[in-house]
Amino acid sequence: MSYISTRGMAPELTFEEAMLTGLARDGGLYVPAEIPTLSAEDIAALNGLSYEETAFRIMKPFIGDTFDDDTFRAIIARAYDGFDHAARAPLKQLDGNHFLLELFHGPTLAFKDFAMQLIGQMFQVSLARAGERVTIVGATSGDTGSAAIEAFRGLDNVDVFILFPHGRVSEVQRRQMTTPDDANVHALAVDGDFDDCQALVKAMFNDFDFRDRVRLAGVNSINWARVLAQVVYYFSSAVSLGAPQRKVSFTVPTGNFGDIFAGYIAKRMGLPIDRLVVATNQNDILHRCLSGQGYHKGPTVPSISPSMDIQVSSNFERALFDAYGRDGRAVAQLMDELKQGGFEVSQGALQMLQDTFASGRASEEETRATIRATLGSAQELLCPHSAVAVKVANEERDPAVPMITLATAHPAKFPDAVEAASGVFPPLPPRMADLYERSERVTRIANDLRAVESFITEQIAN
Numbered sequence: 239m240s241y242i243s244t245r246g247m248a249p250e251l252t253f254e255e256a257m258l259t260g261l262a263r264d265g266g267l268y269v270p271a272e273i274p275t276l277s278a279e280d281i282a283a284l285n286g287l288s289y290e291e292t293a294f295r296i297m298k299p300f301i302g303d304t305f306d307d308d309t310f311r312a313i314i315a316r317a318y319d320g321f322d323h324a325a326r327a328p329l330k331q332l333d334g335n336h337f338l339l340e341l342f343h344g345p346t347l348a349f350k351d352f353a354m355q356l357i358g359q360m361f362q363v364s365l366a367r368a369g370e371r372v373t374i375v376g377a378t379s380g381d382t383g384s385a386a387i388e389a390f391r392g393l394d395n396v397d398v399f400i401l402f403p404h405g406r407v408s409e410v411q412r413r414q415m416t417t418p419d420d421a422n423v424h425a426l427a428v429d430g431d432f433d434d435c436q437a438l439v440k441a442m443f444n445d446f447d448f449r450d451r452v453r454l455a456g457v458n459s460i461n462w463a464r465v466l467a468q469v470v471y472y473f474s475s476a477v478s479l480g481a482p483q484r485k486v487s488f489t490v491p492t493g494n495f496g497d498i499f500a501g502y503i504a505k506r507m508g509l510p511i512d513r514l515v516v517a518t519n520q521n522d523i524l525h526r527c528l529s530g531q532g533y534h535k536g537p538t539v540p541s542i543s544p545s546m547d548i549q550v551s552s553n554f555e556r557a558l559f560d561a562y563g564r565d566g567r568a569v570a571q572l573m574d575e576l577k578q579g580g581f582e583v584s585q586g587a588l589q590m591l592q593d594t595f596a597s598g599r600a601s602e603e604e605t606r607a608t609i610r611a612t613l614g615s616a617q618e619l620l621c622p623h624s625a626v627a628v629k630v631a632n633e634e635r636d637p638a639v640p641m642i643t644l645a646t647a648h649p650a651k652f653p654d655a656v657e658a659a660s661g662v663f664p665p666l667p668p669r670m671a672d673l674y675e676r677s678e679r680v681t682r683i684a685n686d687l688r689a690v691e692s693f694i695t696e697q698i699a700n
């Protein structure tokens with residue numbers, strides 16, 4: 239299995255190389271040269287398997303011979319060992335035909351643990367056998383950073399630097415990044431917003447001298463291995479509701495388009511998905527684009543679902559690549575236009591996107607109302623991101639088809655917003671109960687590439 243860049247100008251890589259690299263050298267994102275498919279029998283055979291065995295079967299065709307079967311099974315087992323639910327990704331019924339896929343039972347209480355814990359274990363095996371060391375940098379609007387720190391803390395051959403927008407993440411998110419005291423993890427509070435953090439990370443990857451000197455590796459949602467890890471729960475949940483005999487739909491709270499893109503891959507692999515619904519908050523650039531209004535950046539408006547406060551949705555480039563018939567030059571052109579503020583989507587590409595994705599948005603008031611209503615109707619306390627998705631799912635549902643809405647974070651990660659909406663304060667799970675007492679370690683830094691690069695260079699020299 240080889241991997242190609244969405245901009246068509248970077249070398250083809252193996253799975254392992256693409257995983258260790260993250261962003262392609264032409265600025266593009268790696269995607270598999272072909273998408274492997276599963277037959278209906280293969281899918282039916284997943285019924286009753288553990289989450290780990292399902293993960294092995296879904297991901298195996300994508301990793302080729304990167305790891306032998308025993309090693310890969312052991313990697314998967316270690317990755318999900320720290321989850322506190324035996325099913326890993328349990329389904330909960332909200333009403334007759336609407337289900338919540340709970341993706342928040344991992345160590346940092348958000349779905350990003352599914353990918354990050356796996357990547358941590360894969361990096362460890364890869365780097366240890368090659369005798370190498372890498373520097374991981376990531377930008378986070380909140381949940382990626384804590385998931386990365388949790389996945390890589392204490393590992394011998396990795397230093398981790400996480401950039402987050404100062405003052406724009408929740409206290410729980412910040413504390414999850416600033417309280418681990420392992421010497422190899424560094425939380426950087428940038429004077430800027432999430433898009434600034436993401437731009438800094440992209441700029442470091444495009445500074446080839448720096449990139450090679452510190453052996454930069456990326457684990458942001460652009461990393462193909464992360465998308466791959468997320469494909470698994472689309473299969474496990476659909477199969478438990480009767481796939482492949484029965485179709486299901488999914489609604490996904492979306493920011494960087496990684497999670498929903500994993501659903502698209504599941505569909506391309508042969509999972510019978512009826513509707514794939516993109517749910518955005520008031521930062522609705524994706525919804526506007528999928529509604530035919532072009533892709534035009536506006537200001538990022540802080541919301542109660544901060545992990546979706548995004549104007550540049552990096553994984554959307556992968557969807558555009560397919561929508562433009564895998565024409566890397568066309569994608570590179572669009573991304574150049576985006577630097578000037580935005581682009582129009584061609585008629586053919588828009589058709590493909592609209593055939594594949596439905597979309598909707600939720601305002602702040604609608605999000606709060608959904609938290610209240612769902613607590614009343616199903617005794618389920620939603621985090622604001624999940625509430626955005628439940629609101630959109632209710633609008634986009636076909637009553638004849640089961641709808642699975644992805645619940646991407648535990649409500650206790652956003653306690654103030656949840657309490658303001660519902661009157662109920664969501665407590666942290668017992669294993670994290672002392673989070674508010676632990677001491678914090680963080681470096682405040684200017685939104686400036688040179689400042690960030692010098693800091694990283696100094697730290698890894700120590």
Ligand SMILES: *Cc1c(COP(=O)(O)O)cnc(C)c1O
Nearest residue numbers: 381493494495496497545646647
């Ligand atoms: C990251 C995140 C999202 C958005 O996921 P993308 O893959 O970036 O679209 C939604 N909800 C929560 C809680 C998140 O942490």
